[in-house]
Amino acid sequence: MAELFGSGGALATRFEGFEERPSQAAMAEAIDELFLKGGRLLVEAGTGTGKTFAYLLPALLHAELPEKRVVISTWTRTLQEQLVGRDLPRLRELLGVPLEAVLVQGRENYVCRRRAELALHRNDLLFEGAGSGAQLAEVVEWSARSRVGTRADLGFEPRAEVWAAVRAERGNCLQGRSPHFHSCVWQDAKRRAREAGVLVVNHALLLEDLKLKRAGGAVLPPYSLLIVDEAHHLEEVAADHLGGRFSRASVLGLLRAAARAVETGARGTDRDELEHVLSRCRGAAIELFEAAAGWIGTRTVAALEPGARLPASLPLLLQEAHDRLVAAAKHGPDEGAAAELAARATAAGAAAESIGAILDASLREGAARTTDELVVFAERSEPSGDVALCTAPVEPGPILARELFAPLHAAVLTSATLAVSPPPDRFAWLRRGCGVGEAQALVLDSPFDYRRQSRLVVDPLPEPTDPEAWTAALIERVPVHVRRSDGRAFVLFTSRKTMEAVAAGARAALEEAGITLLVQGRGVPRSKLLQQFREQQPAALFGLASFWEGVDVPGQDLAHVILTRLPFAVPDHPLELARAERLERAGGNAFSALSLPKAVLRFKQGFGRLIRTRDDRGDVTVLDARIVQRRYGRAFLLALPDCRKVVLRDGEEVDLDEETAP
Secondary structure: HHHHHHOHHHHHHHHOOOOHHHHHHHHHHHHHHHHHHOOEEEEEOOOOOOOOHHHHHHHHHHOOOOOOEEEEEEEOOOHHHHHHHHHHHHHHHOOOOEEEEEEOOOOHHOOOOOHHHHHHHHHHOOOOOOOOHHHHHHHHHHHHHHOOOOOOHHHHOOHHHHHHHHHHOOOOOHHHHHOOHHHHHHHHHHHHHHHHEEEEEEEEHHHHHHHHHHHOOOOOOOOOOOEEEEHHHHHHHHHHOOOOOEEEHHHHHHHHHHHHHHHHHEEEEEEHHHHHHHHHHHHHHHHHHHHHHHHOOOOOEEEEOHHOOOHHHHHHHHHHHHHHHHHHHHOOOOOHHHHHHHHHHHHHHHHHHHHHHHHHHHHOOOOEEOOOOOEEEEEEEOOOOOEEEEEOOOOHHHHHHHHHHHOEEEEEEEOOOOOOOOOOOOOHHHHHHHHOOOOOEEEEEEOOOOHHHEEEEEEOOOOOOOHHHHHHHHHHHHHHHHHHOOOOEEEEEEOOOHHHHHHHHHHHHHOOOOOEEOOOOOOOOOOHHHHHHHHHOOOEEEEOOHHHOOOOOOOOOOEEEEEEEOOOOOOOHHHHHHHHHHHHOOOHHHHHHHHHHHHHHHHHHHHHOOOOOOOEEEEEEEEEOOHHHHOOHHHHHOOOOOOEEEEHHHHHHOHHHHHOOO
């Protein structure tokens, strides 16, 4: 590894502009040794370390079939595309590695040509959206010529009901009996995955594979080496995917798909009875989710309790639909129609079981609404307003420890932001939440000179305990700070309501200064918003959660990041309440073990938007007095790189460096 990453090594010789970074070589050496000996490794690799090359080279050099296949899991599609489209092909060529490295996606991301042609043939008259039929024709034409066959390759985002009619599905595959079997893009993808030494997946697919293994299935071929990048998201993705979720839209979509299958595949009495029971299912679903919406009220999420009094007829009706669909499949006019009916039966049966379990659990007493280590709740999505009934494991860590990590020879969890707890164990929150247990730990500082390149400025606005007064203070101070950098600023919020209020109140002052105001969440995709930010300088971009991390604006287009408050999550989610309750019962402190580490992590991510290259310069301004007035504020300050830190007092800058020195 030292030879490869050295100043005269293969990487420096091959890649123009490559710089020797001791921290990058140290990370690669640690992973190389881990893959040889086995174990677990946690790595925080600061911005600019070059962590992707640091784990890709050991992965490529150690990958063997079948016993040492490597899985690399990421949270964002952007990173997956970078790994598969650019980094891995270049490094494979450099090293002369024969084994392929491929992106693995879930089956539902692939088109099924047989289903696509069937949908077009019957013209899917039950599509609800105007224009869906025309879009279906476009998708079918594409599917006939596409060699990739994935939703991302389509070139536009298809409507949900259109893609549901053409996607590959578990339990709806004719295998070798399909006329398209030998040209099937999903079968080809599975073959390439079996023959590859390195598989790139997202966290959701990693957890879906884990879930299917419980039932004796799998998405991924066997592997023994795992690298989890963007590992700070693993716990929450595990909670989402190891639980269950059924929304009003998903249930009604399931019923529409069943109705389409019945219209073209059922006959006689089967068809009449199914149309009747599906109609009753639809009515029961609308009634159930309207009741859930009424229980939530103006909230976005609420624990399900006996007082919710949710109607309980839907699971029984879905089970009846399942039984009748199974019977109808036996009399289908052809094998394709029978498979379609059987697939709809499987979906109805799974929904009946899951929704029934959620409703049963909602009737039990208990402050956390937990049963068998699951928490049950209802939530409303923004901005669609769709309502869902959900379950999630209170603590996914033990499940991950037992089912994900225990069978592996070696596992690496890494991110630019992982170490948030105080020494000696800065990864305590990760060990608990992800079930890593005993592991080596490595914290690698960024090679950037933060003391020269950046500065933290604290403007101690009153604590946000009085929302009205606090919002008024933000409206006054945000334009002042944006003008300090002549725009070129991200202003990051934790609440959409606050962001919109400040945007409305500060717009006139910003426009008077000639600064363009851009606000997230007004129908403009994030990528387009970033493009506008670069092109319309001087500009200020007001953003929410997705701008605190994963956004890269190198250069002087971004010279200022303003954090409007310390990013504590509002502790009102039933899952967080259940975790806190469980921790407190065990004698722990929920604030220090749960709330504080997650807030510090998000704070580090927000700070990290500023410096992306060695040439970047700028300030990070924090508009929250708690960082200097509360004892826990020190945890935020000490988590930052070695930059200059000042606080504004009576209009003067006062140095904080001495106060925050370890």
